[in-house]
Amino acid sequence: MAKRILIVTGDGGESYETWYAIHRMIEEGHEPSLAAPSKRRLHLVIHDFEPGWDTYIERQPGYGATADLALADARPENFDAVLLIGGRAPEYLRHRDDLIALVRTMAATGKWVFAICHGIQVLVAADLVNKRTVTCYEHVKSEVTRAGGEWSPRQAVRDGRIITAQTWESHPDFYRAVMAALRES
Template sequence: MARVLILTGDAAEELDSMYPVFRLREAGHEAIVTAPTTRAVKLVVHDFEPGCDAYTEKPGHRLPVDLAFGDVNPEDYDALVIPGGRAPEYIRTDPDVARIVRYFFGKGLPVGTICHGPQVPAALRLLRGRTTAAYPPLKADVENAGATFVDGPDVVDGNMVSCRGWPDLPQWSRAFMQVLERANVSA
């Protein structure tokens, strides 16, 4: 079974974070949560309400953290998931996040991004020439990073699987699990 690193932080979207953790564990994989420190991160709940031009945000659950970014040896893991929410806005500037994410892209290992998750590889110039989904208002950011934006629930580009946000998680999860299984069979 695979060891999958979940890269997150405070203000990560609750469903974007917890759904992959539970789905991976349900399938017998090990899901290891990493964040700036080992204290539990404070998740948020994003929702789409009538009469509101943007998503709304409410406090969510806390997610236990297994490992701080600085303690991650990427060679110990088979895949990476970057949930959305506001966490990608600030974790993308962390040098350890850069080290971790560059490793997975450099080795062609499975990487899953959800909602705002593509902000991390975009900031590291790792999306150039790739095809990705993201939260739709990030289309310009994705394209400015050199990627092709696709408004879809389960966009697969090699070993990278992306989606627009938590409403896409069933399709994203199915696609990510297939990529993960293919990668583990060939390893």
């Protein structure tokens, strides 16, 4: 049965993570909806890992994507799951009360919550990592542990109805877990 998936990102979101999520959901017969602060074309970027660098780099602008839903208009009852994309967007999205309320409500009502890379920052802001085992980009793990979560070095981690992943390099493990979860409900 097709699931309605709310994919959340914004300007500075990771291009590959965004498009991979959209395509995988469509490929599996699900109905993705891309939400951002406003309905418009988003400026996504490509992040990469360079040998010898202490952190990731932004290579260049990535493929853009058009948000078909403004976050203020997103309603938890209209979706079966939420997927929080990484990149730079979660740095500012985590300060949006409407997004935090939406994610909290989805978690509280037993809906699936997925986050990859910096998407975990939204889960931290929503108080959803305390006493949970999660994973994320390694330079964000201190936010997880300070919020009472346990960081795992695994590529993808499931804790209840929350599934998290480290980076776009985690796509195989992450989407294997995500698709299995969506088949469960």
